[in-house]
Amino acid sequence: MIDELLRPFEFEFFRNGLIVATMAGALCGAIGVYVVLKGMSYIGHGLSHAIFGGFAASSLLGINFLLGAGVWGVASALMINGVTRRRVIGSDAAIGVITTASFALGLALFALFGTAGRSFDAALFGSILGVGTDDVIAIFVVCLLAGALIFLRYRALLFTTFDPEVADVAGVNTARMDALLMVILAGSILATMQVLGVTLIAAALVIPAAIARMLTNSFARMLQLATAIGSVCGFVGMNLSYHLDIQSGPTIVLTAATMFAAVFVVTGATGRRRAAGITAPAPLVARPD
């Protein structure tokens, strides 16, 4: 039994995949706290689809995937952030236009020119096959940057997430905080795309944060719990992926969903009441008179 559980560790691709999945889970768990509390879940979902366009273009042009999709993702993130802050049109509509157009472009490029390099299916649903050292380095760098941002800008990020207008008055550059968060979100999606797949990244962002919210009323503890839960789901999900021979994205997400269901039942009404608020949009600014 133990031998069977340890067998996949003999393979380098699995070890790489496991490292990436565990770190990706932790990264998405931490970033997901801000995404969920700011009511940006749809942005996370949309951005992962937008990056698919960059993935397709870089794949066909033969340029480095991380560079091509990275530039595309950051550009999409900043564009979404700009549209959202200006409130020219509804942010959900703007996100829908930008991200689905980018996703559609990716699909069209693959349909016209076929796939080259990385697998189309892997990009959509995640795969541990083909996870190489460059993926491990990429996720490590993004984790480092995200960790540094959260650690060094913890108070400003919390203030911006909770109460942006008052944070602005208190001297926080909320526009910069939002932009930094979007760039880190784009980087997280990019670095986790190989293992989770663009269609399932949103779940990795949302579920650990939702579980953590049911367990605590403290922001600091929610951040710690979501990071830990995300990494556990990544680790367990990746092992299940190997043993059940199912793509890594679905197993990681199903692991997280199972944990969510368990916590939902165990915490009862208290957990449900706590989690109820996180589906609500970000607090509305009072109608000015």
Added chain:
Amino acid sequence: MSLDREREDLLALAGVTCGYSSEAVLVDVDLQIRRREFVGIVGPSGAGKTTALRVIAGSLRPAAGTVTRRPGLRMAYVPQVETINWSFPVTVRECVLMSRVSGRRVPWASRAERAQIADVLASLDIGELADRHIRELSGGQQQRVFIARALLGEPDLLLMDEPTSGVDVRLRHEVLHLLDDLNARGLAIVLTTHDLNGIAAHLPRIICLNRSVIGDGAPHDVLTTDVLERTYGASLQVLEHGGMPVVVDSYRREHVPRALENHL
């Protein structure tokens, strides 16, 4: 209009016009706020009270006119409680610490900051609530938490948007006494309110606003029939009670449509 150093002006608005999109909410507004002042901005819904507060706070830029602030002026803003996301996972201690965004960058509070938080919470009689979630508090306690957050930033000027909106008489008195006490300790306060008798009449200075400044001065000078009618566009009477002006609605029954009279 520049700051008058002798009168210790904290900030001055001169000819300020601003609004949202193309619609001007404030038109040609002039006003000054001085040290240790306690000012109430009153006016009907849509008069531009919150907008004026935002312009003062700097979160909204005027389309025309100037806002001059004393160099180094520290402001803190307490929003309407209705705008707070009460489901947000934040304890009282975490909420109060938010205002300390400059200087120390690490997430946790220093020993000195912990002591300051304990002091400010104790001074507002909510010292024992530091580890409670903000939703688990009463209305008065919630208001105090956000005042505590503002105070920890050591402001010179406290801006409050409708601090007594939707609260009962006891809580309104509680908030008013608290603000009076803070003002007596040297903090300048500007608040907006709909409550002419419960709040505004008790303040040393009132600004009547309806897109522009209609009246500005002590309650006895500003709460007059003429100023109130121009501010609210409705007939109001001002009576004297215990040396204080009391505003009453001079609604008359003859204004009721004939068809409704039988139902009253």
